[in-house]
Amino acid sequence: MADILIIDDQDRTISMCQRFMPEHRYRGPARSWKEAAEQLARSRGRVDLVLLDVHFDIDDALLEGWKESMSSHERDLLRRNQGLHILERLRARYPELPVIVMTRAQDIRLEEQPHSKRIEEYTYFLDDESLNARALRGQIASVVQANQTRIHEGPLFWGRSLVMRRIRQKLKVVSRGRLPVVLLGETGTGKSLVARNFVHRQSQRRGNFVSVDLATLPKELMAAHLFGSVKGAYTGAVADRVGAFEAANGGTLFLDEIGNLTVDAQKLLLSVLQEGRVTRIGDVRERPVDVKLVVATNEDLSERVESGTFRRDLWMRLNPAVTIHLPPLRERSLDFESLVEFTMQEALKRPYLHELVADYRREFDIQRGGLRAFFGKSTPEGLGSDIGILFPSRTMRLLKRHGWPGNLREFAMVIENALLFSLSEMLGVETSEGANVVQIRPRLIRDLLGEPSSDVMGSGGQFQISISPQESLNKVAALCERQYFEALYLREGGDFGNMAAVLLGDRADARKVQLRLNQLGLKVRELKERLS
Amino acid sequence: MTGFADILYHDLGKSVVMMQLWTDETTVQSIRWEAVQDDVLRTRRGESGVLNAYQVWNQMRSVHGWADFIATDLGKKLNHLLDELKEYFEVLQGDCDVSVLTDVERICRAIHGVTKEIRDDAGM
Numbered sequence: 001m002a003d004i005l006i007i008d009d010q011d012r013t014i015s016m017c018q019r020f021m022p023e024h025r026y027r028g029p030a031r032s033w034k035e036a037a038e039q040l041a042r043s044r045g046r047v048d049l050v051l052l053d054v055h056f057d058i059d060d061a062l063l064e065g066w067k068e069s070m071s072s073h074e075r076d077l078l079r080r081n082q083g084l085h086i087l088e089r090l091r092a093r094y095p096e097l098p099v100i101v102m103t104r105a106q107d108i109r110l111e112e113q114p115h116s117k118r119i120e121e122y123t124y125f126l127d128d129e130s131l132n133a134r135a136l137r138g139q140i141a142s143v144v145q146a147n148q149t150r151i152h153e154g155p156l157f158w159g160r161s162l163v164m165r166r167i168r169q170k171l172k173v174v175s176r177g178r179l180p181v182v183l184l185g186e187t188g189t190g191k192s193l194v195a196r197n198f199v200h201r202q203s204q205r206r207g208n209f210v211s212v213d214l215a216t217l218p219k220e221l222m223a224a225h226l227f228g229s230v231k232g233a234y235t236g237a238v239a240d241r242v243g244a245f246e247a248a249n250g251g252t253l254f255l256d257e258i259g260n261l262t263v264d265a266q267k268l269l270l271s272v273l274q275e276g277r278v279t280r281i282g283d284v285r286e287r288p289v290d291v292k293l294v295v296a297t298n299e300d301l302s303e304r305v306e307s308g309t310f311r312r313d314l315w316m317r318l319n320p321a322v323t324i325h326l327p328p329l330r331e332r333s334l335d336f337e338s339l340v341e342f343t344m345q346e347a348l349k350r351p352y353l354h355e356l357v358a359d360y361r362r363e364f365d366i367q368r369g370g371l372r373a374f375f376g377k378s379t380p381e382g383l384g385s386d387i388g389i390l391f392p393s394r395t396m397r398l399l400k401r402h403g404w405p406g407n408l409r410e411f412a413m414v415i416e417n418a419l420l421f422s423l424s425e426m427l428g429v430e431t432s433e434g435a436n437v438v439q440i441r442p443r444l445i446r447d448l449l450g451e452p453s454s455d456v457m458g459s460g461g462q463f464q465i466s467i468s469p470q471e472s473l474n475k476v477a478a479l480c481e482r483q484y485f486e487a488l489y490l491r492e493g494g495d496f497g498n499m500a501a502v503l504l505g506d507r508a509d510a511r512k513v514q515l516r517l518n519q520l521g522l523k524v525r526e527l528k529e530r531l532s
Numbered sequence: 533m534t535g536f537a538d539i540l541y542h543d544l545g546k547s548v549v550m551m552q553l554w555t556d557e558t559t560v561q562s563i564r565w566e567a568v569q570d571d572v573l574r575t576r577r578g579e580s581g582v583l584n585a586y587q588v589w590n591q592m593r594s595v596h597g598w599a600d601f602i603a604t605d606l607g608k609k610l611n612h613l614l615d616e617l618k619e620y621f622e623v624l625q626g627d628c629d630v631s632v633l634t635d636v637e638r639i640c641r642a643i644h645g646v647t648k649e650i651r652d653d654a655g656m
């Protein structure tokens with residue numbers, strides 16, 4: 001399912017799409033660039049594709065490029081070419097957003113063009129020689145698929161937010177050429193994956209991708225590991241050894257945790273970067289190397305430079321001006337739906353999950369198809385033979401609210417476990433009704449995230465509180481009462497009448513229970529959210 | 533006449549078959565009927581209102597190039613097709629009539645074909 005924005009002065013295109021291609025979601029129509037820009041901003045990067053008309057019969061003031069001094073002929077031309085002006089604005093702001101312009105490529109040569117309309121990557125023209133409906137559907141599908149492939153680029157999934165798109169665009173530029181790339185980000189933000197599956201691929205270098213984690217290398221062996229050594233160079237060097245630089249010759253060398261470089265290794269690295277040659281430890285011979293260097297760090301190395309623990313000249317050589325900051329997952333809530341889909345598909349490649357899905361299909365006689373993630377809806381539409389993995393709104397809120405100290409690595413583990421437990425739970429159900437939709441329940445996610453569950457009371461009716469010996473008796477009593485009311489509310493599913501029956505022996509005293517809850521500072525809205 | 537031909541094709545030729553291109557003889561008749569209703573009675577629909585196919589055709593009179601165009605054989609042919617189509621406007625507002633359906637589909641595709649030919653000729 002693609003999220004498609006239609007930019008057209010007419011309503012019929014969107015009607016046609018909704019009627020005959022209901023598998024996608026449509027926005028618009030946006031009748032001018034101004035409306036389109038607003039829609040795109042509101043969509044927060046969720047639009048996969050734009051269908052753009054060329055002719056726009058709209059008020060002069062809404063025309064992109066309109067000037068009061070224009071003649072009527074110029075105005076007509078502007079109206080007839082308005083889509084191309086909009087395309088130019090789209091390209092400037094959203095360079096990688098696929099656009100299908102609803103005209104033939106050769107038709108844009110007919111009018112006088114104020115600008116050169118170079119056909120760029122991500123811009124497609126409709127082959128309406130046949131104006132074939134199937135062709136349009138096929139073109140939309142192939143454009144969306146091509147874009148998804150571009151976005152995924154192997155194991156790393158970029159999401160749809162503007163910030164990640166911009167990072168990707170910047171990386172695309174710096175991946176070419178021989179200048180080093182610096183990746184800065186917390187642990188688990190995908191630095192290694194970016195280096196391997198994006199920078200190395202984009203560089204189109206034919207050599208190997210070699211990765212070295214400097215945090216795990218013994219310091220005494222670091223130089224030999226990176227630059228190689230000859231037999232006898234040090235105790236234990238029983239043979240010549242090829243270092244990481246030579247192994248990556250013609251390719252890409254990824255040095256993770258660059259801040260862990262020893263003083264000696266820093267000096268040698270600087271020499272390699274300056275001379276383009278490496279000398280193995282204990283050797284005199286220089287060997288030329290052509291390596292695209294990518295370094296990663298989770299700390300601000302400029303501070304290490306100031307403190308003198310990292311060489312300034314080396315730091316400048318590493319091209320810090322183009323440091324790429326990979327944001328932590330907690331700052332990527334806009335990408336969560338995309339990341340859920342992506343990590344889900346990656347998790348399904350694991351043999352044990354693959355087999356579990358096969359068992360599931362056999363159990364409920366579901367034909368072969370894929371697994372698709374859905375969000376918020378109670379009944380996913382257009383599933384066909386696919387199994388819908390439903391992430392309700394509450395589940396997504398829990399995911400987005402979590403701090404994710406482990407970032408993408410932690411996220412992937414949670415999603416994988418969520419799939420495992422949810423599918424397994426459904427296998428235990430006797431009826432096959434509704435089996436083609438598997439819900440990822442908020443309670444499960446809460447458990448996987450280690451957050452307090454609704455079952456505070458536990459089976460033994462006990463709960464724990466933390467108190468300090470310095471606390472007053474009154475405070476301890478208040479804490480106990482507060483926790484008791486909280487636990488009772490959750491156990492009774494928010495039913496004040498039931499709570500009153502437990503506490504006061506009479507359901508009719510529900511109002512007293514509610515008042516006491518308020519006095520204890522418990523917010524009913526927050527408690528309701530914890531109910532699943 | 534290049535600009536005129538483009539406008540004609542864009543505003544009328546493509547629009548008069550927009551929905552019908554998603555249907556064929558195997559499509560349920562009620563859906564085919566809805567498609568021709570939309571294409572013929574609501575050929576262009578935007579903020580300025582709804583225009584049927586004949587109204588779109590009439591609007592072409594104010595486009596530069598009309599006088600030259602209408603004097604050509606294809607112009608006359610197209611004029612005849614629109615007159616023919618206009619005869620069906622009233623019945624199209626009612627329930628599905630199979631004989632009307634096939635006639636209107638034929639006329640719409642003919643309009644599309646002629647406007648496409650005009651456009652292609654103008655581009656050569």
